[in-house]
Structure formats: structure tokens, C-alpha cells
Amino acid sequence: MTIAEWKCKTKIAQYFSNIGKFVRAPYIKFLYNLYFHVIFLFLFSYLILCDFFPLYDFQEDKCGSSQDSKAVKGSVTGNDNNPSIINHTSSDNQYNISKSKPYGFQRRNKPSDIEILLAIWVFTLVCEEIRQLWSIQSQSKRNPIMTYLKTFWNKLDVLSIILFFVGFILRFIPVAECFCAARIALSIDLSLWFIRSLDMFASVRRLGPKLVMISEMVNDMKFFVFVFFVFIMAFGIPFYGLVHGVKEFSWHMLREIGSIAYWQIFGELKALETVENNYEATGYAASILLAAYMFILTILLVNLLIAMFSNTFDRLHVNTDRIWKFQRYSLVCEYLARPAFPPPLIFFSHLWRLTLYILARWRKSKFIKAKYAQNVAGTEYKISLDEKKSANIEIVEDALGDEVYFKFLKTRRQLVDDADLDDELPQPTQDNVSSIIRTFENRMQKMSTQQTQLSENLELLMDGLKTLDSVRSKRSERHSSDSDELSINYNAYTTRMMIDV
Secondary structure, X not given: OOHHHHHHHHHHHHHHHHHHHHHOOXXXXXXXXXXXXXXXXXXXXXXXHHOOOOOOOOOOOOOXXXXXXXXXXXXXXXXXXXXXXXXXXXOOOOEEEOOOOOHHHOOEOOOOHHHHHHHHHHHHHHHHHHHHHHHOOOOOOHHHHHHHHOOHHHHHHHHHHHHHHHHHHHOOOOOHHHHHHHHHHHHHHHHHHHHHHHHHHHHOOOOHHHHHHHHHHHHHHHHHHXXXXXXXXXXXXXXXXXXXXXXXXXXXXXXXXXXXXXXXOOOOOHHHHHHOOOOOHHHHHHHHHHHHHHHHHHHHHXXXXXXXXXXXXXXXXXXXXXXXXXXHHHHHHHHHHOOOOXXXXXXXHHXXXXXXXXXXXXXXXXXXXXXXXXXXXXXXXXXXXXXXXXXXXXXXXXXHHHHHHHHHHHHHHHHHHHHHHHOOOOOOOHHHHHHHHHHHHHHHHHHHXXXXXXXXXXXXXXXXXXXXXXXHHHHHHHHHHHHHHHHHXXXXXXXXXXXXX
8 A cells, every 4th residue: 555545545534534523513413403303393283284184984073173064064964965975086195085074084094104204203202212311320220210300301302202102093093082182182292392492492592591581480380370270260160150150060161161260361351241231130249259350360460470570580680691501511411412313313323322232242342342432432521631630720729719719709790791781682763762862862951951050059169268268367367466466465564573573
């Protein structure tokens, strides 16, 4: 091998090594996961809106919209002999088209390709969650599970995955109610996946601390949920009984009671319309009950909750920069341990890691063990220091510890001010600018009048000082003349006494 060939191979190896380092960088992993998560949400949304059909023929749509149900009833009752109601089979689309059924309730012979792709996608996410659980180091088998579930986003991942597979399994059961339950489960699951995307905003400097504020506000709201429930029941049940009287029990009654009381908080005054023209004793009692409910809940409790939210915001707003740095560090550590490929391609990374683990466990090859150790070391965030470097760091800390501490105290206020400046300010409109200019002109005019008054007061003060100086000079001259006369009289008296002697 010539020197030129050796250099060429070295450059090629270095090139592929740089590509590997680039792909394994935490920031690049984060971007790939973000892009693929957006694609996942888009496909899931399309499935729920346009591509989720039953696999069996059902006589009635148990979970369709009311408009579709009315249209179906009208078409069935009014067009019994119409040949357009007859089922036709399309070989191109592979599903039966029935004009007597709504579009979303027409049968397909198999799940759509998007649904199968999403099922594979979620399965790869299950593999990733198992890897995260397996990588937690703990002394017992129970502690890793508890440590894993301490994180809110891990709980949300588990719930989202369970709901997806519950909906995916229910759609294969040949019962209309099960298909309706599958649609409900997948719809709620889509909401959870959208909420899950908030974790990726933690890397943004202005949005990351806001997520912490939201979580703290949710903790503040836990107490108010119970209080709100008490007042909703205290108003809803008596009000419903006064307006509608005694009715046969139905589970729909609870929904009506909750709707009457809950939507009053947000200004939906349908309850007022029901008692507005009722001038009986029950109408007056319901009106008084509604007024008391609106006063206590809307004026008192809601404003108290807003005050608690403001207190939480002010408390956390001071430490926004520190919170964001902690979130960014946690995010870097998380994506450093993740495989290079995002879901659903992450399955190949899991397969590669599993293969290395099995070969390193059962084979005694040094190359495989070194490769496995290199793979494990690439997923851990550690700072390696020898004794010499550690000793140098300790010497520097001992020598400059006090100086660093006082510098921290000095710059602490500056960091808070910088964090305040990082927040976005609202863009002023033309009216706001004109009002600010008018306010500024008024203040300048007041300052000019105050300046003239101050100059006049200074002139009066100077005149007073001049008169005071003149009075003092006259008093000093009078005092000097009196002292001279007294000394002359004293000298004359002494001379007279000497003569007499």
C-alpha cells in the first residue's frame, strides 16, 4: 500500500467518523425526533379525521354525528325502493360503499396503511421506553419503575401507548359499540400526544421556564378543583330541581346538571334564560340561588385563583434563567443516551444494541466487547479526570473560592435584570405611541414649571441669606463698639481708684 492510498483511506475513515459524531450529537438527535414527532402527529390526525373506518358491517352508527344519523334515517324511511341504497363493491378502494350509511361508518376489508404504520411507530416507542427503564440503575427491581414513573412525561408516554393499543384492539371486535370506543380512545390518545410535544419546547429559552410555571399553577389549582366541585354541586342540583321538578332518573341528568353549573363560570347564562320569565316562587328561589352562586364563584374564587397564579409567576420569574439552564442540561443528558435514529427508525438502533449486548455477553471476542463498551460509553454523560487535574481544580477552588462567591453576589442582580430583558415586550400600537408621547410632554411641562418654581425659591433664599448677613454684620459692629466703651469706662475707673489710694 502506497502512502497516497493510506492517506486516502485515512481521510475516508475520518469523514465517516465525523458523520457518525454528527448524527450522535444530542442536538441533532433532538431535531430528528422533533421533525418525526410532527410527522407522527400529522398522520395520526389524518387517521382520526379521514381514514378510520370499521372492518365490519354495522346496522347503525352508534358514535356518528347527529346530522349523519338524521340523514341516514331520512334516506332509509323516504327511499325504501330507491336502487341507490343498494350496496356496491369497489375493487379499487377495497371497501363496500353504502349510501344508506354515513361516510365514516362504511366498511373496509383491512386497516388502512397509515393505521398500520402508526401501530409500528408506537411499537418502536414501546421499545424505547423499555430501554429507558432498563438503563435506570437501581438496587432492586421495584426502584427503577418508581424512578421512571416519577417523571411526568414518562407517565404520559405510558398512558398514551396504552390508549393507542386499547383503541387499536377494540376496532377489531365486531361490535358497533367497540368501534365507537376505539374511536374515542384514539381521539383522546391524539390529544395526549399533542400535549407530549410540549416537552420539546423545554430547549427554548423563553418557553422552557413557562412550562415549569404551568406545572406549578396546575398544582395550585388542585385545591380549587375540589372547591369548584363543591360549589357546582351545591348550585347545580338545587337549581335543576327547582327549574325542572321531579324527573325519572337518568345518567344524562348528571351531565345536564354539570353543564348548567360549570358553563356559568365562563359567562354562558343559559340558566338565567330558564328562570327569566318564571315569576313563581321556584323562579324567585332559583334566581336568588343563581345570583349567590355567580357572586361567590365568579367574583371571589376565580379572582383568588388568579392571585395565586400571579404569585406563582412572580416567584418563578426571578429564576427563569436558572430554570432554563437546568432544563437544557436535562435535555442534553436525555438525548445523549438515546439512539441516533428517531422513531420508527429507532428500531434498527435497538436491534443493533441488542445484538451487541448478546454477543458481548456470550462471546469472548475482544473486538465485540470493545465495541459494546464504546457504545455504552457514548450514551453516558461523564467527566473523566485524573488525580493531577483533580488536584489542580481543588487548588484553584481554594484560592479563588471567596472571590468567585463575592462575584456571584455582585452579578446576581444583573442576571435577574438580564432575565427580565429576555421576555418579549408587546409591540406598541400607534395609539399607544401617541399616548406615551402626550404623557411625556405633560411630564416635561410639569418639570419645566417645577424648575421655574425652584429657581424663584432659590432667588428668595439668596435674598434672605443676604439680609441675614447684613444683620449679622450690624450686630457685630454694635457689639464691638459696646466692648470698646466698656473698656474705656473700666480704665477710667481703675485710674480713679489709683489716684484715691
